[in-house]
Amino acid sequence: MRPSPLPLRRAARQILSSSSPSAIRATAPAVPTARRSLNTSSTQTGSDCTCGNCIRRPQIQKLSKQQQQQRQQQQQVQKQQRSSYHSYDHPSSPASFTPVEESILSAAYQHVPSHGFTSSALAAGARDAGYLDISPTILPEGAFTLIRYHMVKQREGLAARARELFGGEGHVGARPGFSEREIMGRVEALMWERLLGNKEVIGRWQEALAIMAQPSYVPPSLKELAMLSDEILFLAGDSSVDPSWYTKRASLSTIYAAAELFMTNDHSPEFMDTRAFLNRRLREVNEVGGVFRNLREWVGFTATAGVNVLRSKGVRI
Amino acid sequence: MVARPALRRAIPSTLRSTSSKLLQPVSRSFSTTLQTQNQNKPNNSVPEYAIPDPARPTHFGFETVTEAEKRERVAGVFTSVAESYDRMNDLMSFGWHRVWKDHFVSSLNPGFSPLTSSSDPRAPQHILDIAGGTGDIAFRMLHTAHILNGNPDVRVTISDINPAMLTVGKQRSASLPASQQAALSFLEANAEDLTQTKPLGANQVGYSPTTGVPDESVDLYTVAFGIRNFSNIPAALREAYRVLKPGGVFACLEFSKADKHPLFNSIYKQWSFSAIPLIGQLVAGDRDSYQYLVESIERFPSQEDFRDMIVDAGFVVGGRGYEDLTGGVAAIHKGMKPRRK
Numbered sequence: 001m002r003p004s005p006l007p008l009r010r011a012a013r014q015i016l017s018s019s020s021p022s023a024i025r026a027t028a029p030a031v032p033t034a035r036r037s038l039n040t041s042s043t044q045t046g047s048d049c050t051c052g053n054c055i056r057r058p059q060i061q062k063l064s065k066q067q068q069q070q071r072q073q074q075q076q077v078q079k080q081q082r083s084s085y086h087s088y089d090h091p092s093s094p095a096s097f098t099p100v101e102e103s104i105l106s107a108a109y110q111h112v113p114s115h116g117f118t119s120s121a122l123a124a125g126a127r128d129a130g131y132l133d134i135s136p137t138i139l140p141e142g143a144f145t146l147i148r149y150h151m152v153k154q155r156e157g158l159a160a161r162a163r164e165l166f167g168g169e170g171h172v173g174a175r176p177g178f179s180e181r182e183i184m185g186r187v188e189a190l191m192w193e194r195l196l197g198n199k200e201v202i203g204r205w206q207e208a209l210a211i212m213a214q215p216s217y218v219p220p221s222l223k224e225l226a227m228l229s230d231e232i233l234f235l236a237g238d239s240s241v242d243p244s245w246y247t248k249r250a251s252l253s254t255i256y257a258a259a260e261l262f263m264t265n266d267h268s269p270e271f272m273d274t275r276a277f278l279n280r281r282l283r284e285v286n287e288v289g290g291v292f293r294n295l296r297e298w299v300g301f302t303a304t305a306g307v308n309v310l311r312s313k314g315v316r317i
Numbered sequence: 318m319v320a321r322p323a324l325r326r327a328i329p330s331t332l333r334s335t336s337s338k339l340l341q342p343v344s345r346s347f348s349t350t351l352q353t354q355n356q357n358k359p360n361n362s363v364p365e366y367a368i369p370d371p372a373r374p375t376h377f378g379f380e381t382v383t384e385a386e387k388r389e390r391v392a393g394v395f396t397s398v399a400e401s402y403d404r405m406n407d408l409m410s411f412g413w414h415r416v417w418k419d420h421f422v423s424s425l426n427p428g429f430s431p432l433t434s435s436s437d438p439r440a441p442q443h444i445l446d447i448a449g450g451t452g453d454i455a456f457r458m459l460h461t462a463h464i465l466n467g468n469p470d471v472r473v474t475i476s477d478i479n480p481a482m483l484t485v486g487k488q489r490s491a492s493l494p495a496s497q498q499a500a501l502s503f504l505e506a507n508a509e510d511l512t513q514t515k516p517l518g519a520n521q522v523g524y525s526p527t528t529g530v531p532d533e534s535v536d537l538y539t540v541a542f543g544i545r546n547f548s549n550i551p552a553a554l555r556e557a558y559r560v561l562k563p564g565g566v567f568a569c570l571e572f573s574k575a576d577k578h579p580l581f582n583s584i585y586k587q588w589s590f591s592a593i594p595l596i597g598q599l600v601a602g603d604r605d606s607y608q609y610l611v612e613s614i615e616r617f618p619s620q621e622d623f624r625d626m627i628v629d630a631g632f633v634v635g636g637r638g639y640e641d642l643t644g645g646v647a648a649i650h651k652g653m654k655p656r657r658k
Contacts, residue, residue, distance in 0.1 A: 100635070101635050123429060127431070131653075131656060132536055135566060137424065137426060137568070137651065138635040139636070
């Protein structure tokens with residue numbers, strides 16, 4: 001015999017309308033012991049707990065000024081990670097590394113040409129900065145943190161270089177006045193500037209690329225690459241808001257990664273071969289872009305025509 | 318599940334008289350008064366919650382007890398599981414705790430020094446492994462430092478409040494190479510007050526407590542699967558801050574929250590609350606101890622909250638300050654004592 005739906009509905013309404021959680025527990029069927037003990041735990045870890053092992057909000061608010069600053073910086077770093085493109089609505093954060101990280105990493109960076117992007121460079125840097133050999137282990141990603149430091153610093157330095165290259169308006173970013181050709185020229189100049197940023201560490205950059213290709217470091221490396229191409233397009237004055245926003249960034253990332261790899265094996269004076277390589281790739285994108293546009297047009301036309309032919313034959317489409 | 322507690326008390330009645338001395342709330346002895354004044358604490362005034370108070374309520378699993386009572390009951394738990402501890406760890410975590418511990422030690426890379434011609438002018442590395450009873454972490458540290466990094470100048474001190482666990486570690490250390498045994502020492506101490514310590518087995522020969530671990534004497538302070546059993550975690554963190562050299566690292570491997578993966582979390586909770594006490598009952602013949610272990614895991618603060626506690630004690634952290642292992646079932650927290658200004 002099926003139970004009448006009415007009492008059930010009434011019970012459900014009672015549960016929904018009652019605000020106190022104890023009422024819910026009273027009407028709920030018996031739960032296994034483990035689940036029940038879990039419930040009690042969640043109710044007991046409230047703010048009324050007075051033991052020293054629980055985090056109480058007032059204690060947190062009593063932090064010293066220095067610690068508060070530290071936490072704010074942490075939050076800013078997190079915030080910056082949330083918006084990974086240029087936005088006028090989200091303020092960009094000035095610091096990507098905490099002061100302590102910065103002091104170790106900047107000292108370690110000086111050792112990169114001799115030691116490479118290794119824990120050796122980190123430990124040597126930590127000594128220079130007045131820390132212990134063990135201190136760099138607080139960096140969450142070890143040697144990769146040093147690589148990321150290099151990439152972040154180079155990317156952040158690009159805005160200043162853009163101002164030098166293009167005069168005052170370099171940092172203003174998107175403005176509608178630029179023609180496609182002008183933007184391409186600026187993109188090429190900026191990419192070349194960024195590639196030259198690797199000049200100091202070029203002998204060690206193959207090692208760095210190998211570390212970046214390790215599975216756990218691939219996502220942050222790709223993200224950094226995406227942010228770089230976004231930065232370059234922003235500084236070049238690109239203001240597209242159509243799907244080409246994505247294709248431009250994707251093709252720029254590919255070209256940059258290829259040019260960077262090419263540069264590690266380039267022994268020509270002033271890296272002339274790399275510059276030629278970069279120019280060829282950028283030109284190809286334009287040509288290939290044209291081919292793709294034509295292809296898309298042709299596919300679109302053929303499909304429409306095909307549908308119309310079928311319709312004329314009486315197929316209901 | 319796996320647990321390496323620090324705050325334990327000796328159960329054998331012969332030890333009780335001496336060890337109860339350790340359990341008093343922090344009162345600096347005359348010999349340490351000067352040191353205490355000289356230490357550079359982050360805040361000159363230690364907050365009230367970071368001073369051990371035997372009467373203050375705290376957690377014991379899902380129960381609320383006083384700090385002194387927790388100390389006593391944790392001691393009971395680990396004295397009763399000491400013998401079967403390692404076997405139980407393997408059964409409960411499918412041997413995965415070895416992977417965590419290996420990763421923990423390799424991420425710290427003890428004994429590593431840059432490949433420069435000059436050796437470090439400063440004193441050799443000193444590692445303090447708190448709640449290190451059975452030596453799991455300490456033996457790995459020695460292996461990494463002495464063999465992988467070829468640096469014999471690394472000393473490891475295993476500290477534990479529970480002599481029963483230390484005895485197990487001492488027995489296991491007999492199979493190490495002699496050079497590693499020589500670099501190892503055992504210490505019976507309360508992590509909330511490292512000013513009073515004694516070597517293992519000291520009470521049998523009428524040894525008086527030593528001066529303890531001096532200020533700024535430790536390069537690396539590790540605690541693996543132990544800190545959640547402490548009666549007063551903030552006090553222990555401040556004690557860690559005191560004994561570490563500037564630039565020294567506090568590293569903690571502990572169970573944490575897998576809340577980020579709801580499905581996985583529900584399976585994990587089911588396993589820990591229903592299977593682990595059962596395995597404890599069948600293999601170790603002690604259900605209550607393992608019930609406590611899983612409840613204490615549930616009670617331990619989340620990754621972010623614990624990170625804030627570490628920062629609150631004066632440490633600086635890198636990045637987000639922690640690393641999740643196996644989706645957050647365990648987490649590694651690291652903090653560094655900042656350089657003096």
